Structures are given as structure tokens and as C-alpha cells.
Amino acid sequence: MSRTRWMIPALTAGLLFGCMPEEDIETEVEPRMNEGEIQHVTEQWHREGVAGANPGVGGHIMMQAFYWDVPAGGTWWNTVKGKISSWNNAGISRIWLPPASKAQNGPFSMGYDPFDYYDFGQYNQMGSTQTRFGSKSELQSLISRATSNNMEVIADIVINHNSGGDLEYNPYTGTNTYTDYNPASGKFFRTASDFHPNAVRNSDEGIFGGFPDLSHSQGYVQDWLWKRSDGVAKYYKNSMGFDGWRFDYVKGFGPWVVREWMNHVGGYGVGELWDGNAGYLKWWVDQTNRTSSAFDFAAYYKMDAAFDGGNLNELNGDMLWKRDPYKTATFVANHDTDIIWNKLMAYAYILTHEGMPTIFYRDYEDWLDKNKLNNLMWIHRNYASGSTSILHVDNDEYIARRNGYGGNPGLVVYFNTSGSWKERWIQTNWSSDQIKDYTGNSGWEPWTQGNRWVKIQCPPNSYTVWSLK
Amino acid sequence: MGALVGLLTGIGMGCTSGTSSPFQTEDEPQVSSATYRATGSNASVEATLFGNASRPLAFLAITVENTKQEPIVLDLAQVSLFPEGGIKSLAEATGIQILAPGASFSDTLPIQSIHQARVYQEYGWVGSPTWRYSLPLSFISNATAGVWESSLDLNTIGPKPQVAGVQLYQLAPDKPWLEDQMDHWQGLLIQREGQLKQELEAKGEEVRIPFDAESTPFVHASLPELSCGGINVRLTSYQRGDSLYVGMRMVNHSPFTVSLPLERLACEWNMVSSVPAVVYYPKGLKGSTTGEYLLKKGQRVEATLVYALPTGCEGFVLRLDQVHLQEVNAKAFHDGLAFDRMIPQSADELPL
Numbered sequence: 001m002s003r004t005r006w007m008i009p010a011l012t013a014g015l016l017f018g019c020m021p022e023e024d025i026e027t028e029v030e031p032r033m034n035e036g037e038i039q040h041v042t043e044q045w046h047r048e049g050v051a052g053a054n055p056g057v058g059g060h061i062m063m064q065a066f067y068w069d070v071p072a073g074g075t076w077w078n079t080v081k082g083k084i085s086s087w088n089n090a091g092i093s094r095i096w097l098p099p100a101s102k103a104q105n106g107p108f109s110m111g112y113d114p115f116d117y118y119d120f121g122q123y124n125q126m127g128s129t130q131t132r133f134g135s136k137s138e139l140q141s142l143i144s145r146a147t148s149n150n151m152e153v154i155a156d157i158v159i160n161h162n163s164g165g166d167l168e169y170n171p172y173t174g175t176n177t178y179t180d181y182n183p184a185s186g187k188f189f190r191t192a193s194d195f196h197p198n199a200v201r202n203s204d205e206g207i208f209g210g211f212p213d214l215s216h217s218q219g220y221v222q223d224w225l226w227k228r229s230d231g232v233a234k235y236y237k238n239s240m241g242f243d244g245w246r247f248d249y250v251k252g253f254g255p256w257v258v259r260e261w262m263n264h265v266g267g268y269g270v271g272e273l274w275d276g277n278a279g280y281l282k283w284w285v286d287q288t289n290r291t292s293s294a295f296d297f298a299a300y301y302k303m304d305a306a307f308d309g310g311n312l313n314e315l316n317g318d319m320l321w322k323r324d325p326y327k328t329a330t331f332v333a334n335h336d337t338d339i340i341w342n343k344l345m346a347y348a349y350i351l352t353h354e355g356m357p358t359i360f361y362r363d364y365e366d367w368l369d370k371n372k373l374n375n376l377m378w379i380h381r382n383y384a385s386g387s388t389s390i391l392h393v394d395n396d397e398y399i400a401r402r403n404g405y406g407g408n409p410g411l412v413v414y415f416n417t418s419g420s421w422k423e424r425w426i427q428t429n430w431s432s433d434q435i436k437d438y439t440g441n442s443g444w445e446p447w448t449q450g451n452r453w454v455k456i457q458c459p460p461n462s463y464t465v466w467s468l469k
Numbered sequence: 470m471g472a473l474v475g476l477l478t479g480i481g482m483g484c485t486s487g488t489s490s491p492f493q494t495e496d497e498p499q500v501s502s503a504t505y506r507a508t509g510s511n512a513s514v515e516a517t518l519f520g521n522a523s524r525p526l527a528f529l530a531i532t533v534e535n536t537k538q539e540p541i542v543l544d545l546a547q548v549s550l551f552p553e554g555g556i557k558s559l560a561e562a563t564g565i566q567i568l569a570p571g572a573s574f575s576d577t578l579p580i581q582s583i584h585q586a587r588v589y590q591e592y593g594w595v596g597s598p599t600w601r602y603s604l605p606l607s608f609i610s611n612a613t614a615g616v617w618e619s620s621l622d623l624n625t626i627g628p629k630p631q632v633a634g635v636q637l638y639q640l641a642p643d644k645p646w647l648e649d650q651m652d653h654w655q656g657l658l659i660q661r662e663g664q665l666k667q668e669l670e671a672k673g674e675e676v677r678i679p680f681d682a683e684s685t686p687f688v689h690a691s692l693p694e695l696s697c698g699g700i701n702v703r704l705t706s707y708q709r710g711d712s713l714y715v716g717m718r719m720v721n722h723s724p725f726t727v728s729l730p731l732e733r734l735a736c737e738w739n740m741v742s743s744v745p746a747v748v749y750y751p752k753g754l755k756g757s758t759t760g761e762y763l764l765k766k767g768q769r770v771e772a773t774l775v776y777a778l779p780t781g782c783e784g785f786v787l788r789l790d791q792v793h794l795q796e797v798n799a800k801a802f803h804d805g806l807a808f809d810r811m812i813p814q815s816a817d818e819l820p821l
Contacts, residue, residue: 071579072561075561075562075563078563079546082563112767112769113768158767160767161765161768213765213766248767249722249766249767251699251722251766252722252766252767274696274701274722275687275699276696277687301689301691304689304691308691309691336769337701337720338590339691339692339694366558366559
């Protein structure tokens, strides 16, 4: 999205509204746009996903159903399966699983060193039959349980590189390389010509480092990845039951690879483009022809600066969700990075703003107050609808409004990182209505005025989320 | 769980004396907690915690006996420890065990206990400095009585644990360091862009450069991580006695192959430089015979480097400028990275 999609507001008179008595507000501020308001012009939030899924008005919420070094021993699929029902009740409608196929490091691997894309724990190779996470039947049982709970299952797709091949003479390098792949599944054998460099290309957009770097330009590789009916993409979708894709390390190859994959099999897609530059993220999404979303690393680092760095003005910065909310997955931590300490604030941010929020397993199951996360997910499901207007930002206060959609009233979210209670007059979309804070952090239940202004409050180092009572 | 169990040597609370563990894997002495017992109306439980002072893993040995005339059910996935003031840690176990009347079940379950989320998040410190644990017995149930709503306190009373002597350090890149790193990285990208254009044009291939060498590289530091142009490093550090533990996890999302000399990565303090005395790799990951760990694009590596460091140091410098980028034959970081002695701002920050 270009900058022209943003309407930079006319700045009006000073920050007087916050301390004005109600009678002044009614008479003086009605025609004005709120100080500092940035109108975010977007289409209304739409529901996407499989028929029967019930993501609520805020759209899907995805659970990252693993962390780095989950317990080894082949128990993880069953652990996740045991949580499906409670996650569904909490509002989770997508689960993202770790790379599910056999990798070089066998029973110890987290899956990011792929060897045999079709071995989900049923072939004895790489030191084990089961993967770190369990057996193929246990994975299928997990997927079946999720599907029956109307949840989509997202596969982690690692197609930049392979690991675990045998040594062979490589005519393109003139040396011996580990590029001879003979998977026990009997599918997708690979040799030197399937990696860079080869007769077709010297390298892809990532740079060849002398290692098994899959050459997506090779017709044979394309066939096995996304074109053949028994290729990886279609096998995962049609035989294993995956509904979508999380593409690992998309910096390593051209966005056209994801575009082709998505064009052939569809489903939800999201790319891991680890960069805090929102413009770069948006460029990548566009280059996939918007067939895929991207994780919003820009928002991640802005939230770190805002909530941990003590300057909520950072939330006014550039983020992918502001440029393309329908193609944004927001997150607070993942298996590779975890720098935000004030996590509940960050979850309150992503669960009330646009983009598809992702919940990190450890945050939900181990670290944070599950009841508070459930409350925020409930708010997301019921009120996080419509475009976003940022109403007020300063160092320690941030207020934004979701403008609602299709009869849904939307919400107003208020963050306060100071050490004292804060109150502020804001303009809502509600006229002469009673509102309440659905987090329970404030006991106020004020009425909006006829001109839609109302005074809301927020406790110290906390947040409140307001909507119609 | 170095802190954990190093110290579960005290005795008291009506427990039996500790026993040695069958899990000794290192030269360091293996220690255990005392054994504690609880007897309810339907079952009796005996529990012992074992561990090694340098490992983030302990073992919970439990025996459950059905003392009544109807079956009881054990849900092993629910076996968990609660460190005092910390968050629960699940045992690495799953499955349902049904015990007939009079039957018993015994197993030893791996468990990683995290005492306080923030200390773990920023320093990788997982054990309980207060070495007090609660084992809920709610994983035991039967049809008549339901869930056993009780818990077993694995407390020990004894000498103050040595973990009290732990000093935490935190990475401290200042603004000039980060700005210099941006400039350094941009220079590397421009160099690489030129190389690629030359190589690809010579081969008659389409030139598709995946990065914009002219734009400002993304460099961000926030405890305990440093993100630089796609090289993302998590660095945690603490000192116990005269040993400095530096936990490093690097994810390479840069357009370069990274050469990481883990076993030669220098640490400097007070004009003294040393290399790791020991490098611990995670289970399943082998160290390099050459001392260089090649991190391909998209790959990760993690290890714990142990240095000899005199107590009382105000800080040290980790020579990250020894990390090398193969394609451009240049260092990844323009300079070493300083770590400062952490001074807690509040008791909540430092439970040691």
C-alpha cells in the first residue's frame, strides 16, 4: 500500500479535550477531528478460511503450536491434540505446526533441516522412525481432531534448503557435495542438478553458499514441490489434510516461488520474512501477487520499542498491518525470537488491531495469565471489526478505535504505560449509548454523548477495551 | 537447571534422606532432593527430584500406589512442578495409566523447571533459586473421589544455595555501536550486490538481487537479542563462581553463509582474552572439528560457551567480530559486543 492510502489528518487545536468538562466537549469539539488522529482507510475486515470455521468478527486467530525444543520423544502431536478442544473454545481457529517431516537430525530435529518430505514418522531413517513430534498416524489423528473442531491446520514449509544428503561428485562445482538424496518414501529423489549451481541457474535470490540450496527454477523441483498431484503441496493438502502454509525463511528465494505454490494449491499462506522494514514486507506480499500474507516483523519491533522501550509513539510507526491488513499475521513471540517483556500489552494490541493475531504456545500454555488471553481473544472474536483510527498517542498513552462493520459496534482500546490512572475524552462511533470496559480493568460504564464523545479511563501499566454494553 | 538441583541437599520436613541418581552424565556430582511422600484416601505418592548442577534438566522420580479397592487414573501429561513464585513446568511425559487396586506405578520423568519468566526470557536461567517446588497431585483421579486436590511440597531446608552467587550480565550495544553496525552492514551488501551482478552477468543470467543495498539495513537490539540484516542472535550470560556461561543462539536469515568460530570465540575483560574452556551443544548437535561452525542461510545453531572469568568483573566483551561472512570474506560485526554486569532495578527482576 502506498502512502496515499493514509490520510494524514489536519491537526486541530491543542490537547485540551482530555481535561475539558463534558459541557465543553458537547459544544466545542463536535466538528473537529481529534488531535493527532490518523485515519486508516481500509476495506472492512473480511472473513476468510474454510467453510465451517468460526473465527468471529475479528477474523482468525492462529496458535503457534510449538516452541523451540519442545519435548523430544515423539509425544508432541499427542500433546497438541489434547489441547485442541480448549483452544477451540478459546477462539483459536488456526494452528501452526512445526515442520512435520523427517529431517537430518532425526528424533532430535525441530524439522528445519528437511530430508524426506513424505516421511511423517513412518520410515526408519535418519536415526529413527518417529519424528521428534511423533508418528504419522498421531499427526493424522491431530489433524483430524483439529478439522473436526473447525480449525485449520497450517504446515510449516521449509523449501529453501535440504539437509542429510549423501556425498556425490557434483559436476557443477567440480567437487563432492552432499546433494545425493535417496528418501525412504521413494518420493522426490534429488541430485546435484536439483541444487544450486546447476545448468539452469547459478543461484537463486538467496546466495549459494556451497550447500544444498534447492533450485526452484528446475522443472523437476517445481514438479515435486507444487505441480504433481503427489507433489509436496498437494500431498500435504489432499492426503494429510493441511489447510495452509507457513513458509520458512522466504528471504532465501524469490517471492515467485510462494506465488506459484499458492496458485497451484491455494489455502492460507504466510511467509517468514524476518525484517523490520514494513515497506520490504509489503513488497514481498505484492510480489506473491497477494496470494500470501507475511508475519509483521515491523509491528513486532515497534511493539518492543513501544511497550518495553517506554514510548508508545512508536505505535504510530510503519507496520505491515497498516499497509495491507488482510495479508498480515501479527505476533508477539515465536520459536526464534522473544524480546517483548510486556507481553500482555502486546497481545492486547494485536488482538484489538487489524491483521491475524498469532498466539505463541508458551505464552498461552505456560507463561501468561490464560484467563487474560482468553478475555482478549473473546474481545477479538466479538468486537475487533472494521477499519482502525488512531485517536491519541503520546509517550505513555495510546488510544485507537476499530470502527465496526456490518452492525458490529467495533471497539476502543486504551493503553497506559504510566504509573498512574489516566482518563481521556475520545470520540466514538456510538451516540447516547452506554459502554463498558470488557477487560474488567475499569469499572466505569459511561454513556456516550449525543455527539459521540465520552470519557474513558485506564489503570496504570494496563489497558482497557471499550464497546457497547 | 543448574540452580535447581544443585542445591536440593537439605533435609527436613519429615522426609527421608536423599539418594544418588542414576542420571549422572557429567563429571559434576549428581545431587538429588530428599524423597517426599503423601498419603491420601485413595493413593500414596512418593517423589524425588534429581538433577545436575550444570544442566537445565532435572528428573522427577515418582511412585504412585493405589491403596483402595477401585481403579485410579494417572494422566502423565498433567504431571507438573511449580517453582516457588514461578511458572509451572510440565514433565516430559504423556499417556494415561490405570492402576488396579493394589497396583503401583513408578517412572522417572524429565522436567525442565522455569523459575521466573523474565529471568528465563532474558538470561536463559531456568532453575529455581529458592529450590522450593510444589507437585500438584491432580494428575491422579478416580471415579468416586474425582481429582486429588492436593499437592506435595518438595521443599528442602538447608544451606543457602550457591546460586545466590550468580551474577547476570546483559548485552549492552550503545547507539554508536548500532549505527556503526548499520554502516558496516550496508557496505557488505553493496559489496555483495556488485559481486552478484558481475557473476550473473558473466553467466548471462537474469540479475535478481533480493535486497536493496542502498536502503538502510535493519539493525535492532533488545535484550537479549540482536538482529542485524538477517543475522539474529540471542545472547544470554551469567557467571557462577569463576565460570562465565554465554548462551548463544544464532538464526541466519542473511544472504550470507556465516562462519561462526564457536570454540574459538574470544571473550575479553581487563585486557585479558580467552577462548571457551568448554562448549556445550544441544542434544543431537555435534560440534565442529575445525572450530568453525558454518551456518548456511536459513539455519540455526545454539550452544553454551563456558569461559573462565574472575569474579567481580564489571563486564566483558564478546568478540563477535570474529564471526565471518564467507561470500564477501569479511567480518559480520564491525566490533566486539560489550556485556555489562546487570544491576537489578527491583527485587522482582532478580530473584537470586
